[in-house]
Every structure is written in C-alpha cells, then in structure tokens.
Amino acid sequence: MTVARIEDAINAISRGEMVIVVDDEDRENEGDIIAASDSITPQQIAFMMNHARGLICVAMPGERLDALDIPLMVSRNTESLKTAFTVSVDYIPGTTTGISTTDRAKTVRA
Known part of the structure; x- marks a missing residue:
C-alpha cells in the first residue's frame, strides 16, 4: 500500500480514480473508498460492493439535501460520532430496481 x-x-480523484482514506485509530480506525460522484462508474460501485462491504454513501451539503427534500434518518442523533445519515434514496428516471451497479451509479451521479 x-x-x-x-x-x-x-x-487521482479528479482523474476518475478511487482512493482509500484511512481515519485515526481513535475514531473508527477504518478506511473509506472515495471517488468523484459526478464520474462514478458501475464498475467502481461493483468494486465498493465486493471489496469494501459497507454502505455506499454520498457526501452532500445540507442545502442540497433540503432542495431534494431528503430528510435525516433520525431527528435525534445519539450516535457517538454524530454521523448525519439520511434516508436511503434511489434515482428514478432511467433506473429499474435501484439495486444494480448501473442504477446505483446513476443515483450517485444525480
């Protein structure tokens, strides 16, 4: 490594590549795969699904969440690190079930 x-x-991210960002051992002590959402590919989504085995998340400013009417998952966050997860969403135009790598990539790019 x-x-x-x-x-x-x-x-690397600006070239469309993925990188792994590792946090501090006093936080979660894990690595996150990071890629540019506007150029994410189904192949990159598949890699994340097959090798990272965690949630695929998109970082987004609160103003954009408000504009899209995407609420926080919980109104009172008791999680120790205060991670502000929202409800899960799928991009509807041009997708089917939302679960395929292609559908997930379209959702991330939207």
Whole structure:
C-alpha cells in the first residue's frame, strides 16, 4: 500500500480514480473508498460492493439535501460520532430496481 500526499489523492480523484482514506485509530480506525460522484462508474460501485462491504454513501451539503427534500434518518442523533445519515434514496428516471451497479451509479451521479 502506498501512502500518498493529500494533493496526490485529490488529483487521482479528479482523474476518475478511487482512493482509500484511512481515519485515526481513535475514531473508527477504518478506511473509506472515495471517488468523484459526478464520474462514478458501475464498475467502481461493483468494486465498493465486493471489496469494501459497507454502505455506499454520498457526501452532500445540507442545502442540497433540503432542495431534494431528503430528510435525516433520525431527528435525534445519539450516535457517538454524530454521523448525519439520511434516508436511503434511489434515482428514478432511467433506473429499474435501484439495486444494480448501473442504477446505483446513476443515483450517485444525480
């Protein structure tokens, strides 16, 4: 595994590549796969599903969530790290069940 500078990671993401960002051992002590949402591919979604085995999340400003009328999952967050999860969503135009890698990529890009 290569440890890269932040600038290298940003450049890789801007080229459409995925990077792994590892947090502090005093937090969750885990790695997150990060990719640009506007260029995410079904193949990248498949990689995340098959190798990361966790939730696929999209970081989004509160103003955008409000504009899309996407509420927080819980109104009173008791989670120790205060992660602000929202309800799950699927992009509707041009998708089927929302579960395929193609449908998930369309949802992330939307």
